[in-house]
Amino acid sequence: MLKPLVVVTGKNGQLGWELQQLVAHVETAFDFFFTGREELDLSNPEMISAFFQKYKPAYFINCAAYTAVDKAESEQEFTYTVNASSVGLLATECSKLNCPFITISTDYVFDGKGTAPYAIDHLADPVNYYGYTKWMGEKLALANNPHTIVIRTSWVYSSHGNNFVKTMLRLMKEKEELKVVNDQIGSPTYAADLASAILQIITRLAAGNAHYGIYQFSNEGQISWYDFAVAIRTLGGLSCMVLPIPTKDFPTPAKRPAYSVMDTQQIVRDFGVPLKNWKESLVQCISKLS
Template sequence: MLNVLVTGGNGQLGCEIREVAPEFADKLRLFFVTRENLNLESESEIETFISANQIQAIVNTAAYTAVDLAEKEPEKARSSNVVIPKLLAKIANRHKIKMLHVSTDFAFDGKSGKPYKEDDLTSPISIYGKTKEEGEREVLKELPKAIILRTSWVYSKYGNNFLKTIRRLGKERPELKIIYDQIGTPTWARDLARVILKMIQTKDLSGFYHYSNEGIASWYDFAKEILDLSNLKTKILPIETSEYPTPATRPTYSVLNKKKIKQTLEIEIPHWKDSLKVCLSELD
């Protein structure tokens, strides 16, 4: 039995890890922590928790993910996305325990035009992306054998996300204008949660991996599918990024190449439309 500390226990990914935890109950004992019950900026508190619970692995899902707000409060973003992961990695190294750190497609600038591989050059273009990319580097400095798992466009029935925003707006407004020239892949947090728990118990895994659902989409495609599956008749219009300026610049193409994770874990990844259907069936 592996004792695993899971940070960000109340976030959408943390909540989905709770959902799938029973499937792994014979191999993993999960300890979920939130900002309320463990101060992740306190080295002594984390040390005490790890020793008291005989923690053997850390899954770090805690992050600052407000992409636009990060432009106004970079220090807050840096605290969650760089300082805390670095500290966790330092402690993990001291205790000789495993660590999986969740990162993002926003580590890339989106100019590639083809799905990003793990060893492609990072070049973030927003404060959020820059702090997440710096966090990756700091984690590996402290713990060279850490796992960095990049993902994209995460949604779930929990937390605040694009799926829930579109459903709410679809009920409130007769018409929505959605960006069609940013391309990526939606990822259901539950699919991601299963992969994380599979990875943390797999021996000798380290370095970068990419995971999202299969397929590609624009935000317009994603929104249209959400509205169609929710039987909402809201009119939806495609617009260009330039017509909807935001404080943070986003990558125009941030599809992730998942060949490495599929081969390593010997998994099949669900298409984003299939996973969206299952997620929505739980919301209705």
């Protein structure tokens, strides 16, 4: 029997890659089609409608995004197309097919002035252009398809792709001393855990568990980038000196929210998704890397 087709964008990114690894190793009730820019380029909105006419997905998972947070400040039009207007078009096309649409957003929709985990309905007020485009993408997706699930996540890393964990491991092998900011607080997310959560969500949707709207997902616990770096050094068995510095000593083109921990309980309540502690997942990723 033909299984429902799940289309996933961003096959070469951290999350898209982890989802590919996961479904290659477990039996699912779906057929998956993983796409990259060649099959569906989100900077080229004309491709979108033709793609949907050809493949007619039963579920659509958008893991693609323009994720270069600093470069987004100077590539605003391009970033808006990929992260906002094309996300809106994907949602419209899904809606025509009655196809649930899952798209990933970010903790960077928040202003960072909070001191307790951000509730889902806390007012978004991004401090950088990337966060603004992701917020606009959320709004368009929710407005254009009633069967949209937005999953906000934060500080994503994986054994694949570019991320803080791999950069730290590399730099710690090259240098004797590293400075890392200690006044930005967030929750890391192992992309493999988010991939499992997404598979669980579409499995529940297929079983008739019809929850839609905004959700938040990360690993549990809140830390600074400095704390994260120290844990990476320990688990990596390295000896590089790690020095805490304030954000003002590490200027970047895009501002970052000082505090971006999110309340993740709704995804547990509605989809039974398990949440792992950040260190447990970091251990898994680092052991995979070594």
